[in-house]
Amino acid sequence: MTDKPTIDRQKLQQTALKVREHIVKMATDGGCFVGASLSAADLILYLYSEWLNIDNHNLDDPDRDYLFLSKGHDVPALYGTFVELGLMEKDRLKNHLSIDDHIYWHPNTKIPGIEFHSGSLGHLPSVAIGVAMDIKIRGGKNRVVCILGDGELNEGTCWEAMLVANAYKLDNLIFVVDRNQFQANMPTEELIPLEPLHDKFTAFGGAVKRIDGHDFDALHNAFSAYPFETGKVNVVIADTVRGKGLPSIERRADRWFCNFTAPEIESLLRELHGEHLSQLTSETLVVR
């Protein structure tokens, strides 16, 4: 885009805080993948607020943009964003894990705005490729974003998909890596090292930008440069912090899936506003 509209950084930050409140509130009575949701919250909010042409009225329009959440377990960040942008009723979040709704640890297409279910890692890069291919065949202008976890990049199908996307010159496709440095139980670099990640994606034919995934200006600069290079798959490596916004769980390997007590939730909501550091006693290393 040549005329880059300005963004209201302060407003985005305020909205992001509300999205994080929704995420924290979902991390009890069964819990959720709170750390990975908090790392992805800013980039998901940015994309829906400022970049994607997706709103309440065009969810079935074939000319809309698409966002595929491949890592899947960060879906609380997506639902929190949906609530703040008016795509979902706020009260519906109270149905988290209810047998009467479809809000659980991974996305379900019965929630308006969810393009495809996920949960099994390494699937949606290829589904996104199919959508991007069809848009190309039809000569459409819409764009296809696929958000990947960094741990997810262990799956060979992510790289298989890069080969195919490159072969078909899918420059309407944007892979966004939520590079929060952790996979389930371990720092990525201690288990299956991914770096130099920029070089890897470049070698696979991507046009790569690496940015601070919590900096709205950086996100805006990166996405405003779409398409990064004609004929090349766009790749954004968003450096993020797992648990971002809650210093008491940030970058902690043992706080992946969290099921907090009600008093902990109250404390963490105050912590989001910088009031204090929470004393957490609930079980760590809960693995789902």
Added chain:
Amino acid sequence: MTYEELLTRQATADERFIVMTAENRALVRNIYAHLGNRFIDTGITEQTMIGAAAGLALRGRIPVVHALASFLTMRAFEFVRTDAGIPNLPVKLSSFIPGFLSDGNGPTHQAIEDIALMRGIPNMTVFAPADEDDLIKMLPDIWNYPAPSYVRINTQKSGYEHAPFELGKAEVIAEGTDVTILTYGLLFAQTLAAVEILKNEGLSVGLINMRSLKPVDEQAILEATSSKLLVTVEDHFLTGGLYSIVAETLLKHQTAAKVLPFALNEKWFKPSLLPNVLQHEGFTGKQIAEKILGYTTNAVQQTIAVPQFSE
């Protein structure tokens, strides 16, 4: 009409169709010239091909995808189940060289659990044509049916002219009171030969070409129990294929029958050219008939053609 001619006709007449392959072009070598960018070869990437097919189907397309049966159903199994099965998308799987048709390739290429795997996926439909004529008769209905499908592609020529196809219905070739043979796929030709031998030995013999394994024609199976013996003949593991389908059907309807299965019991088959494989594993028409009879005959086994493809 060949498979490729039919697919070309279908896809040129209906813009929704996309022809995909994971670099298995044996069945679709010439179609690119007709379809242009609606022909997509993803390279040797069965998983990515299925995921991309799901994405295309999300956009209203009907992807017909091609790969070797064992890689399509096993390497890409979770993609088929998760990306086509769960959302019930019309991804159409054309599996190349299923069952004995992988003849000389060896066990890596032997898809002899494909029926079991595919029919275990909710929403998936499963079909196994007896020969090219049967294949051509069933494909238009299958491709236009709003569900994912798995078809054991079989372009062998048996010379038999089949009845029109009806999804979910078996084709009753003959009815008999002593023995009824139930079969699908390329062994149909051998069962036709077996029926002749059994008739010459004085038996009243029925033969059913199952065609549609899911949904299955339960009524045809139940009616076959009026003969004294049911025989299932399939190039598949004993577990999960037609023998299992018959057992499930009889149990579901609280019916008992005497059933003799011809299948691969806990073993892969010895790789060789198709005629040698059938002879070695005991699946020629003469061998099937003589096992049913319990004695040898002086019937002459017809020559079995070597498949004309290999990949």
